[in-house]
Amino acid sequence: MQLENLLPGASITLPKPFYSLSSSDSAANSPGSAHIDFPDAERTEPEPGAGPKKYLTAAGGAMMGEAESDAFPGNKAAQDERKSSPVLGEDELSGARRYSMDELGSDRFFISSQPASDGTNPCSLFPYGGQTGPVYGGSGGSRYPASLHYGSVLPPAGFSSAVCPGRSQFPTGYQFGQAPGCLYPSYPGSGSAIGSMPIPGSAGGARAQVYLCNRPLWLKFHRHQTEMIITKQGRRMFPFLSFNITGLNLTAHYNVFVEVVLADPNHWRFQGGKWVTCGKADNNMQGNKVYVHPESPNTGAHWMRQEISFGKLKLTNNKGANNNNTQMIVLQSLHKYQPRLHIVEVAEDGVEDMSNEAKSQTFTFPENQFIAVTAYQNTDITQLKIDHNPFAKGFRDNYDSMYTAPESDRLTPSPTDSPRSHQIVPGARYAMQPFFQDQFNNLPQNHRFYTGERAVPQTNGLLSPQSDEAAAAAAAAASAASAQRWFVGSVQQGGASTKLDLSYDSDYSASGLLPYGIKPLPLQTSHALGYYPDSAAFASMAASWGSTRGSYQRKVTTGLPWSPRPSPPAFPEDPLAAKDKLPEEGVVAGASPWMDTPHSLKSVDSSDSGVYSMVCKRRRMSPGGSSTDTSPTIKCEDLTADEYNKDNPKGMGYYAFYTSP
DNA sequence: CTTTTCACAGTCGCGCGGATGGGA
DNA sequence: TCCCATCCGCGCGACTGTGAAAAG
Numbered sequence: 001m002q003l004e005n006l007l008p009g010a011s012i013t014l015p016k017p018f019y020s021l022s023s024s025d026s027a028a029n030s031p032g033s034a035h036i037d038f039p040d041a042e043r044t045e046p047e048p049g050a051g052p053k054k055y056l057t058a059a060g061g062a063m064m065g066e067a068e069s070d071a072f073p074g075n076k077a078a079q080d081e082r083k084s085s086p087v088l089g090e091d092e093l094s095g096a097r098r099y100s101m102d103e104l105g106s107d108r109f110f111i112s113s114q115p116a117s118d119g120t121n122p123c124s125l126f127p128y129g130g131q132t133g134p135v136y137g138g139s140g141g142s143r144y145p146a147s148l149h150y151g152s153v154l155p156p157a158g159f160s161s162a163v164c165p166g167r168s169q170f171p172t173g174y175q176f177g178q179a180p181g182c183l184y185p186s187y188p189g190s191g192s193a194i195g196s197m198p199i200p201g202s203a204g205g206a207r208a209q210v211y212l213c214n215r216p217l218w219l220k221f222h223r224h225q226t227e228m229i230i231t232k233q234g235r236r237m238f239p240f241l242s243f244n245i246t247g248l249n250l251t252a253h254y255n256v257f258v259e260v261v262l263a264d265p266n267h268w269r270f271q272g273g274k275w276v277t278c279g280k281a282d283n284n285m286q287g288n289k290v291y292v293h294p295e296s297p298n299t300g301a302h303w304m305r306q307e308i309s310f311g312k313l314k315l316t317n318n319k320g321a322n323n324n325n326t327q328m329i330v331l332q333s334l335h336k337y338q339p340r341l342h343i344v345e346v347a348e349d350g351v352e353d354m355s356n357e358a359k360s361q362t363f364t365f366p367e368n369q370f371i372a373v374t375a376y377q378n379t380d381i382t383q384l385k386i387d388h389n390p391f392a393k394g395f396r397d398n399y400d401s402m403y404t405a406p407e408s409d410r411l412t413p414s415p416t417d418s419p420r421s422h423q424i425v426p427g428a429r430y431a432m433q434p435f436f437q438d439q440f441n442n443l444p445q446n447h448r449f450y451t452g453e454r455a456v457p458q459t460n461g462l463l464s465p466q467s468d469e470a471a472a473a474a475a476a477a478a479s480a481a482s483a484q485r486w487f488v489g490s491v492q493q494g495g496a497s498t499k500l501d502l503s504y505d506s507d508y509s510a511s512g513l514l515p516y517g518i519k520p521l522p523l524q525t526s527h528a529l530g531y532y533p534d535s536a537a538f539a540s541m542a543a544s545w546g547s548t549r550g551s552y553q554r555k556v557t558t559g560l561p562w563s564p565r566p567s568p569p570a571f572p573e574d575p576l577a578a579k580d581k582l583p584e585e586g587v588v589a590g591a592s593p594w595m596d597t598p599h600s601l602k603s604v605d606s607s608d609s610g611v612y613s614m615v616c617k618r619r620r621m622s623p624g625g626s627s628t629d630t631s632p633t634i635k636c637e638d639l640t641a642d643e644y645n646k647d648n649p650k651g652m653g654y655y656a657f658y659t660s661p
Numbered sequence: 662c663t664t665t666t667c668a669c670a671g672t673c674g675c676g677c678g679g680a681t682g683g684g685a
Numbered sequence: 686t687c688c689c690a691t692c693c694g695c696g697c698g699a700c701t702g703t704g705a706a707a708a709g
Binding site: 235375382385386389390392394 | 704
């Protein structure tokens with residue numbers, strides 16, 4: 001498919017950097033900055049003195065646990081911590097502003113848990129709320145009203161060709177892929193790309209909204225600076241990109257594709273246990289940067305009916321792969337990239353409607369950023385990949401024996417003969433499982449907590465195969481309706497809520513998602529990489545709970561003077577870290593999340609920087625063969641992931657939800 | 662010394678073919 | 686006895702990270 005056909009004249013814009021603007025930044029630097037309210041943020045806002053933190057109160061919240069809670073910048077505590085974090089200074093190389101997007105915690109993402117605290121209802125957090133607040137207009141000015149598009153902010157004039165000369169295939173004016181589609185020029189802005197173009201046929205100028213399905217997992221990686229392997233043959237991404245879309249015209253046709261652009265102008269290298277910049281990025285890298293979803297073009301109903309996964313997208317460093325393999329995106333090693341989702345309305349025949357250049361939307365999730373590598377550098381990432389990627393199961397430590405540890409080694413007793421289903425899933429954690437299960441309505445456990453009152457009936461339609469477009473459209477419509485009912489219902493039911501309700505209420509009700517009917521029940525589809533379950537997100541979340549860090553056996557760190565946490569400097573303020581510590585590391589103040597590392601290892605790391613360096617580079621399998629301290633936790637992690645994967649091949653984490661004001 | 666490439670072992674899903682069982 | 690459907694095992698390929706070797 002020709003890109004030109006897809007997007008000729010498309011006004012795909014470089015989304016403004018995301019998360020980037022702190023409250024002060026927004027006010028001082030970006031009068032036109034988009035007021036992106038990250039609904040999710042609200043879920044994580046801790047209410048000191050107001051009882052258990054929200055993300056821990058409800059089963060759902062607990063389940064989402066770290067990934068979610070960590071992720072949200074809205075966390076005041078996290079913000080505070082971030083502001084005072086000494087680690088912040090580590091990013092001198094990258095530049096604070098440049099990576100402002102990584103400062104996942106700007107105030108503007110802080111959505112009060114109190115629906116009326118600011119005099120607005122949750123709706124105000126979204127574009128439909130009639131919000132006319134400032135929207136980042138782009139450094140070069142946007143040709144679009146700032147009140148809209150995130151994905152409509154055009155890059156500075158001349159940017160595409162001057163800065164990114166690599167995208168000659170794009171028509172002049174088509175900034176979309178400007179050169180390796182450089183995103184960084186506008187980095188300091190915000191960005192969570194939110195599509196917001198009016199959709200023909202949609203009353204009130206509906207704008208598409210995109211949810212990052214496996215966001216918890218992405219966040220988990222993002223926290224350590226995600227790395228993606230690139231090979232000549234092409235390597236799949238993990239986590240892979242998976243979205244849910246709403247707000248499209250049911251009958252209109254769209255092309256959906258992912259573009260991977262440079263996230264910053266630097267060349268990176270892994271040194272001293274962290275990523276540091278070293279020189280300029282090569283902007284002249286040629287090669288395909290776009291991966292068109294194989295189901296494109298298709299109707300809005302189709303796209304909204306199901307999760308849109310890009311699991312077959314492959315990354316390569318083989319420049320020659322661009323011409324003959326549209327499934328591969330050509331990247332350059334040791335460069336940081338930002339995937340972007342594009343939705344372009346096209347004619348039924350797949351040809352983009354040239355008459356309306358505004359029919360394109362771009363969505364960017366900062367947590368999708370990654371550094372392309374030919375070999376993993378950060379062992380944390382390696383371990384995360386191993387732990388969560390089904391294809392890497394063979395590399396998991398004690399995969400077989402992990403479940404046979406003595407009872408005394410288990411975190412929790414196994415009351416039944418099914419240790420897997422218990423020891424790894426402590427109450428709160430496990431309680432959340434039904435939440436996910438419910439989304440797919442495919443697990444026996446569905447009925448454990450929920451009965452007829454659940455949203456199941458409402459979702460049946462969604463889950464049922466649709467025979468034709470009309471049905472699909474109806475289903476999609478019903479999707480929104482049912483979703484909304486579901487969300488609202490759980491909120492309105494208040495105290496009568498089931499665990500699910502609690503979780504949802506806690507996590508979403510005040511988030512502002514309700515009014516827009518997030519799709520809580522994506523259809524199960526055969527194409528969605530069942531063998532690549534999104535449940536990894538779930539697994540990642542579960543894995544992050546409790547004292548399960550030992551399994552990672554990171555060699556980095558603990559004794560390092562500059563930071564207890566060798567996480568990339570780009571995320572010194574990552575609220576993930578702050579939040580992460582709350583539930584599982586609070587006991588050891590200032591301790592690394594990986595403090596469970598065997599002592600022998602820690603001592604080595606802390607005493608010898610040279611050794612440390614090496615250690616950081618190579619993952620160690622069960623150091624010392626001592627599994628007593630880690631096995632149980634490993635079990636927990638893998639078990640959770642495994643169990644969930646088995647039972648819920650389509651399990652999806654909660655969504656990251658981006659919309660524009 | 663850093664980065665890239667390659668072969669390797671492990672897991673998993675899928676397809677094929679044979680075995681089995683039921684019905685005509 | 687034949688036909689058909691189902692089940693099961695095997696082999697293949699896809700995919701993963703590892704670790705050594707090669708390349709720069």
